[in-house]
Amino acid sequence: MSKIFSVTFLPLNTIIMAEKGMTIYDCALEAGIDLNAACGGGGVCGKCLVTIFPEGYQVKACNYKIFGDITVKLNKSASSFIPAIINSTSLKHFSWQSNSIFKKINIELSKPTLDDPRDDVARLRDAIFLLTGIDNIDIPLSILRRISRRLRENNWNIYVIYAQLQGKIIVTHISDDTEIRLIAVDLGTTTIQASIIDGESGAYLASASVLNPQSLYGADVINRIIASEKHLSELSESVNNIINKLMECMQEYIGDKKPVQCVLVSANTVMLHFLYGFTPEFIRKEPYVPVSKSFPILEGSQLGIDAPIVLTSPCIASYVGADIVSGVIYTGLYKSDKPCLFIDLGTNGEIVLGCKDYIVCCSASAGPAFEGGGLKCGKRASGGAISSVEINDGEILVKTIDGSKPDGICASGFISILANLLRNKIIDKRGRFNDDSPFTVSDGEYKKLIIHEDNNIFIDESDIENFMRAKSAIFAASEFLLNSMGVSNKELSKVYIAGGISESLNIEDSFEIGLLPYIENGEYILSGNTSLYGSIIMLGDRALYDKAFEISQQAMYFDLASAPEFNELWSAGMFLPHTDESKFIVK
Amino acid sequence: MDTYNFKQSVTCVSLGADKNNGGTRGFSLNVGGNNTMPFFGLDNASEPIIAFEIMDKIPSDPPVQLREVWGDVWHDAGLWAEKCVKEYSSKLICVNFVSAKPDEGGTTAEKACETLRKVLSRVEVPIIIKGTGIAGIDNVILPALAREGRGERLLIGPVLQENYKEILAGAIKYGHNVIAESPIDINIAKQTNIMLTDLGLEHSRILMDPTTGALGYGLEYTYSIMERARFAALNGDKALAQPFINFVGLECWRSGEGRKIGYIWEAITALAFIQAGSDILVMQHPSAIKRVRELLSLVA
Numbered sequence: 016m017s018k019i020f021s022v023t024f025l026p027l028n029t030i031i032m033a034e035k036g037m038t039i040y041d042c043a044l045e046a047g048i049d050l051n052a053a054c055g056g057g058g059v060c061g062k063c064l065v066t067i068f069p070e071g072y073q074v075k076a077c078n079y080k081i082f083g084d085i086t087v088k089l090n091k092s093a094s095s096f097i098p099a100i101i102n103s104t105s106l107k108h109f110s111w112q113s114n115s116i117f118k119k120i121n122i123e124l125s126k127p128t129l130d131d132p133r134d135d136v137a138r139l140r141d142a143i144f145l146l147t148g149i150d151n152i153d154i155p156l157s158i159l160r161r162i163s164r165r166l167r168e169n170n171w172n173i174y175v176i177y178a179q180l181q182g183k184i185i186v187t188h189i190s191d192d193t194e195i196r197l198i199a200v201d202l203g204t205t206t207i208q209a210s211i212i213d214g215e216s217g218a219y220l221a222s223a224s225v226l227n228p229q230s231l232y233g234a235d236v237i238n239r240i241i242a243s244e245k246h247l248s249e250l251s252e253s254v255n256n257i258i259n260k261l262m263e264c265m266q267e268y269i270g271d272k273k274p275v276q277c278v279l280v281s282a283n284t285v286m287l288h289f290l291y292g293f294t295p296e297f298i299r300k301e302p303y304v305p306v307s308k309s310f311p312i313l314e315g316s317q318l319g320i321d322a323p324i325v326l327t328s329p330c331i332a333s334y335v336g337a338d339i340v341s342g343v344i345y346t347g348l349y350k351s352d353k354p355c356l357f358i359d360l361g362t363n364g365e366i367v368l369g370c371k372d373y374i375v376c377c378s379a380s381a382g383p384a385f386e387g388g389g390l391k392c393g394k395r396a397s398g399g400a401i402s403s404v405e406i407n408d409g410e411i412l413v414k415t416i417d418g419s420k421p422d423g424i425c426a427s428g429f430i431s432i433l434a435n436l437l438r439n440k441i442i443d444k445r446g447r448f449n450d451d452s453p454f455t456v457s458d459g460e461y462k463k464l465i466i467h468e469d470n471n472i473f474i475d476e477s478d479i480e481n482f483m484r485a486k487s488a489i490f491a492a493s494e495f496l497l498n499s500m501g502v503s504n505k506e507l508s509k510v511y512i513a514g515g516i517s518e519s520l521n522i523e524d525s526f527e528i529g530l531l532p533y534i535e536n537g538e539y540i541l542s543g544n545t546s547l548y549g550s551i552i553m554l555g556d557r558a559l560y561d562k563a564f565e566i567s568q569q570a571m572y573f574d575l576a577s578a579p580e581f582n583e584l585w586s587a588g589m590f591l592p593h594t595d596e597s598k599f600i601v602k
Numbered sequence: 603m604d605t606y607n608f609k610q611s612v613t614c615v616s617l618g619a620d621k622n623n624g625g626t627r628g629f630s631l632n633v634g635g636n637n638t639m640p641f642f643g644l645d646n647a648s649e650p651i652i653a654f655e656i657m658d659k660i661p662s663d664p665p666v667q668l669r670e671v672w673g674d675v676w677h678d679a680g681l682w683a684e685k686c687v688k689e690y691s692s693k694l695i696c697v698n699f700v701s702a703k704p705d706e707g708g709t710t711a712e713k714a715c716e717t718l719r720k721v722l723s724r725v726e727v728p729i730i731i732k733g734t735g736i737a738g739i740d741n742v743i744l745p746a747l748a749r750e751g752r753g754e755r756l757l758i759g760p761v762l763q764e765n766y767k768e769i770l771a772g773a774i775k776y777g778h779n780v781i782a783e784s785p786i787d788i789n790i791a792k793q794t795n796i797m798l799t800d801l802g803l804e805h806s807r808i809l810m811d812p813t814t815g816a817l818g819y820g821l822e823y824t825y826s827i828m829e830r831a832r833f834a835a836l837n838g839d840k841a842l843a844q845p846f847i848n849f850v851g852l853e854c855w856r857s858g859e860g861r862k863i864g865y866i867w868e869a870i871t872a873l874a875f876i877q878a879g880s881d882i883l884v885m886q887h888p889s890a891i892k893r894v895r896e897l898l899s900l901v902a
Contacts, residue, residue, distance in 0.1 A: 444796065445763070586789045594789045594796075 023086040024048055025068060039065060039076035039087055044231050048089065049096065050076050055233030055242050065089055096257065098225035098264040106210070107548055111217030112556040116178050117187075117195050117276055119215070120146055124171040135163050143175065143184060151183035155314045155323055158186055165189050176214075176276055178324065180557045181564070185312065187276040187323040196220065196275045197554050198265075198322065200258055201338065201547035202282035202290065203227060204236055204362045205386045205395065206515060207254075208547055209261040211269065214276060217555050221265035226395075228253045229289070234383050235362055236285040240299045243289070251292040255319040262321060278315065279326040281550040283336030283363060284308070287327055290318065303333040303574070308567060328553060328563040332572035334378035339365045340563050340570075341549025346511045346542060349374060349566055353508035354500070356493055356532070359545075360385045360426070360514040364489050367570075368496040374570040375500060379492035384485035385426045385516055390478045392466070394423030395515075401428035401466065402519040406435045409453055413467055416519065421467050424474070427519040429482055432466065432474065434524035437591050444591045446479040486530040487588030492575060493532050494584050499573065508537040517541040526599065529592030533599060608836035611637040611647075612881075613805045613843050615779055617694065618728025619755035624777070627754060628726030631694060633809070633881040634845035639832065640877050644902040650876055652891050653694040653730055653884045654686040655851045658709070658717045659701040665861045671888055680720035687725045690891065696730035696884045697721055698852070702743050703734050711746035718750050730757040730884070732849070735783070737765035748772030757781060757847075760811060763794050770801055781847055783811040786823050788831055792841045799841075809882065810844045816853040816860055817871045824848070828878035848875045851886030865890040873897060 018035040022042045033042045040056045040063055043049075054060040056077040063076040066088040076087075122142045127133060133141070136154060139162065144150045154162070166173060169191055176188035176195055195214025200207065208224040229250055232242035243250050258278060266272050280290055284305050288295040291313075293306040309329035315322040328344075330336040339359060348355045348369050357367040364381030367374060387393035387400065394400050398415070399422040405412045413428075415421050424432065436442040441452045441464070448455050454464045456473075463475040497503070510531065512520060522539045525531045531539065542548075553560045575581040587594040614635040619625030635647035660676050661668070675681040679697060686692035697718065701709040721729060731747050733740035744758055749772060759781025761769045766782070773780045782798060784791035791810055798808055812831070815824045828846055835843035854860035854868040868890035872883045876898070885891050 444800070445793065450767075583789070586787065589789070590793050590796075594792050596796075 020081055020084045022046075022081060022084075025086060025088045033081060035082055036080050039074070039079050039081065039085075042081065043076060047096065047228070047231075049226065049228070049231050050089070055231075055238040057238070096225055096228040096260075098223045098257075098261045100264065100268050101208070101222040101224050106219060106222055107543060108219065109217050109548070109552055109555060111215070114557050115214065115217075115555045116180050116557045116560060117176060117197060117214040117554065118179060119174055119176045119195055121172070121174050121192070122146065124166065124173070126171050135166055139166075139175075139189070143177070143186075147179065147184060149179065149182070149184050153183060153185040155185065155187070157314060157316060157323060158189055162189055178277060178326070180326075180560050185324055188274065194273055196273055198262060198275050198278045199547055199550040199554060200261070200278055200280045201544055201550070202254060202258075202280050202286045203338070203546070204283065204286065205230065205234070207257060207261065208544055209258070209265065210547065210551065211262075211265045211275070212551055212554060214554070217551070221268045223261050223264045223268075225257060225261060228257055234386075234388050236283065236295075237299060239289075240285060240295045243295055247292065247294060250289050252319065254286070254289050259319075259321050275322045277324045277326055278320055278322045279328075279550045279554055281328060281338045281341040281546045283338050283365075284330040284333050285336070287330065287337060290325075290327070292318075298333045305330070305333045308332070309564070328550070328560065329567035331376055331567050331570045334363065334380075335365050335367075335376045335570075335572055337563075338546035339367060339376065340566050341547075341553070342511070342513050342542070342545035343367055343369065343374065343549075343566055344559050344563055345545045345549035345552060346509075346540070348509075348511065349562065351508065354502045354506055355509040355511065356496075356507055357511045357513065357545075358489060358493065358531075360489065360512060360516045360520070362386055362388075364485070364492065366489070366492045366496060368493075368500060368502065369570070373500070374566060375496055375573060376570055377492050377496060377573040377575050379488040379575065381485040381488045382481070384429070384482050385514065387423065387425045387429075389481045390424065390429065391475060392423050392472045393429070393478075394425060396425040396427065396519065399423060400425035401472065403428060403431040403521065404435055404466065406439050406441075411454065411466055421470055421472055424466065424472060425519075426516050427521065429474070429478075430524050430528060430530065431521055433479065433482065433591070434521070434527040436464070437527060442479065442591070445589075446483050446591060447476055483589055483591070486528060487585050490529055490532065490588045490593070491581060491584035495573065495575065495578065495581050497532075498580070504532050505535050507532070507534045510534055510537065510539045511542045511545070512539060513542045513545040515544070517543055527592060529588060529590070529599060606638065606642065608638055609838045610836060610840070610843060611635055612832070612835055612845055613808075615806055615809060615845055617730075617755060617757055617779060619753060619777070623755070624753040625755055626722065626726070627728055629728075630755070631728050636832075636845075636879065636881070637836070639836065640879055644876075644898070648879075648881075649898060649902040650880045650883050651694055652692075652894060653696045653882050654690065654692040654891070655696045655698055655849075655884050655886050656682040656686065656721075657698045657700045658714065659706065661700065662706065665855055665864075667864045668855060668886060678720070679717045680724040683721045683725045687727055690888045693727055694730065694882070695721065695725060695727055696732055698732040699734065699743060699747075702739050703736070704739075708739075709743070711742055714743050715746055715750040718747055722751065722754065728757070729754065730759075730781075730847075730882075732759060732781075735760050735762070737762065737768075741765055741768040744769050745772035748776045748778055751778070752776035755779065757809060759783060759809075759847075761794070761798070763790060763797070766794065766797060767801070770798065770803060773807070774803060779807045779809065781809050781811050782844070783813065786813050786815070786820070786827055788827050788842075791827070791831060792839075795841045795844060805840065805844065808844045809847045810842075811847050811849065814848040814850060814853050814871075814875070816850070816857045817867055817874070818859055819853065819857045821871060821874055825874060825878045828875070828880070832879040845881035846875075846879055847882040847884065848872075848880045849884045850875065851884055851890075855886055866893075869893040
């Protein structure tokens with residue numbers, strides 16, 4: 016009989032019972048605690064350090080096997096996954112179109128008689144066809160099971176809410192009058208954001224966000240694909256559950272639980288595979304083929320989601336997903352006369368170059384740097400994250416996202432730091448510290464630069480190198496697309512920057528370190544969460560939803576890993592701002 | 603023959619300083635100044651110079667062919683240098699401080715300076731100094747040699763991205779030229795040049811060593827880099843407009859085939875690099891050098 020011990024996690028005070036020999040990491044997984052382990056327990060990232068209490072020594076959670084009752088103190092970056100409401104005034108608002116996907120009609124059906132003994136479903140279909148002209152009508156099982164009682168309860172006078180898309184109608188509500196409530200979800204690799212929209216006006220009723228609980232299994236999609244070989248159902252359930260939790264959180268905020276008509280999920284290809292419980296294992300292996308690029312419209316009950324139907328927009332390729340298509344729709348890049356660039360500065364770094372004549376895309380695989388990962392004092396852009404710095408009179412002044420005390424550096428903060436260090440010649444063009452800088456501290460060969468002394472926030476040369484790799488990947492991928500289409504920077508009319516980082520990104524700093532291409536005749540547009548916004552405007556205009564399918568078919572994907580030129584371009588980017596400085600001279 | 607008009611010439615670098623210029627050399631040599639690709643024709647500016655390579659100790663496990671030629675002098679760097687000049691009309695000598703390598707026993711800065719002193723006093727040709735490529739060792743030896751050879755306008759190398767600051771100080775102070783080495787990577791070559799010029803070294807004091815691969819051992823990689831870099835330079839890229847130096851002898855005589863086949867291997871490798879735009883060919887066997895000189899007399 017294997018021995019069972021209790022494992023207590025502080026400061027959350029979560030206790031679980033675990034078998035002898037389990038690692039602390041496994042116990043944390045069971046307890047639903049995220050140790051912020053970028054490698055998903057693989058033993059390589061060193062981020063899962065915890066402190067044994069009360070003895071006080073630090074161990075790697077993925078390494079340490081329990082052999083007795085134990086209390087573990089978590090490091091400050093561990094978190095649990097509770098959705099929080101976002102102030103929706105900070106989100107972009109849209110006007111609703113007349114051909115929104117969801118419509119509500121009031122139908123007075125004729126009662127069945129001996130002369131007209133049509134069954135309930137046929138009667139309803141005929142009525143809907145008469146009003147809409149569409150005879151391809153889906154009625155989900157959950158509605159079929161209730162339809163007869165509903166019709167009679169409401170005396171044959173019912174409100175029908177339906178989704179009309181891609182030439183068919185899917186009924187989601189048959190009953191008395193109610194508001195049309197729709198949920199759009201951006202299922203990001205790191206952060207999940209959702210909004211409840213009023214389906215008649217397009218107004219936000221509530222918005223919430225939460226960390227993606229899959230991060231227990233790794234910070235990036237590749238690690239999660241590897242984890243899915245053993246944990247596919249857990250990974251799948253965790254996203255479906257968190258969508259329900261987000262829904263609950265928002266409904267609590269609104270103050271009622273009026274029914275939601277649909278959940279429209281926008282995400283990258285791998286995340287969508289998890290949503291549907293499809294195995295993503297072959298996405299990771301050459302030739303990187305997904306199970307599907309588009310997904311069936313299912314009833315929420317089939318996926319464990321509390322909504323009549325779940326919709327998704329389609330993907331372009333294994334590594335460029337529906338979230339990017341959503342972004343292309345939202346920015347309007349697909350109808351632009353002149354070429355535009357769209358850059359998603361997130362974990363995957365997808366880039367699109369396009370206009371009304373073509374769309375090409377690739378995934379730079381920038382790594383976690385733009386989410387604050389891989390850096391010693393890096394963190395996601397949340398309260399306490401340093402988002403910009405200034406160097407004045409030999410002092411580094413920092414600003415955090417919400418004004419609270421700094422406890423880490425987020426990606427836009429790192430960009431600001433790099434630009435300032437370069438400008439003040441504290442680092443050289445390779446990103447190495449110049450000698451005799453007042454800010455650097457040496458420990459033998461190892462040097463680090465103190466950003467905030469009190470809270471021990473610093474960067475070192477390997478942080479800089481990691482960040483340079485990420486920024487070089489983005490720039491090189493953009494260049495690659497421009498080169499392959501023979502488009503010069505002069506011709507670009509807009510560069511859209513999407514992703515959480517766009518909230519606090521400084522364009523000038525980004526340009527100075529060689530992250531963004533210089534455009535003479537155009538503008539940079541910080542676009543925010545284009546994945547979410549794109550979903551919302553698709554809900555507001557079914558022609559846009561159709562457009563998404565067109566884009567997913569017509570867009571051309573370039574696989575950078577197999578393009579030898581990309582390596583060259585990337586190598587040239589490992590300099591601040593770039594080996595070819597003329598690219599960054601402002602003319 | 604039609605020639606293509608390029609925008610920019612390769613920078614000129616002057617090796618060796620005579621009495622009027624603070625040194626004790628008999629003459630200076632100019633490298634660089636090429637204003638077109640080699641296949642359009644070689645002229646005075648673009649004809650490569652051959653440097654004879656000598657070492658500061660008897661090479662361990664030398665090929666027979668080399669022993670036949672140098673066996674009588676290679677116990678003494680001064681005598682070896684003298685033989686290159688007197689018997690083979692060498693105009694440029696490269697002293698390779700192999701003894702500094704850990705597996706060759708290591709040497710001290712003093713001993714290295716003594717060797718340099720001997721060579722400088724025996725011959726009047728400009729001198730190239732080659733270190734080990736190991737930053738820890740070169741950072742000790744090369745600055746000392748820079749000081750020892752002050753005023754002579756030596757060509758000192760290799761300078762790498764890792765240790766350029768340490769070597770640069772001595773090079774600038776004592777008026778020497780520098781070999782910037784890169785690992786068959788055009789971006790690193792360019793970045794190293796930018797780092798050097800940013801720190802105050804003039805363009806006219808830098809040569810590029812793209813890391814030479816012998817025939818059958820990577821020649822084509824080096825060739826590609828050189829051709830691309832030279833092309834970019836001629837088309838206006840100042841950061842790549844430096845003359846090239848290729849350590850042909852070193853690479854060929856340590857390769858399996860090179861040792862077996864002999865000096866022809868060295869000659870062929872050298873000939874290929876002439877086409878790629880080499881400005882200094884550092885070679886070891888006089889017969890290989892003779893073949894190369896013969897070809898140059900035909901085409902230049």
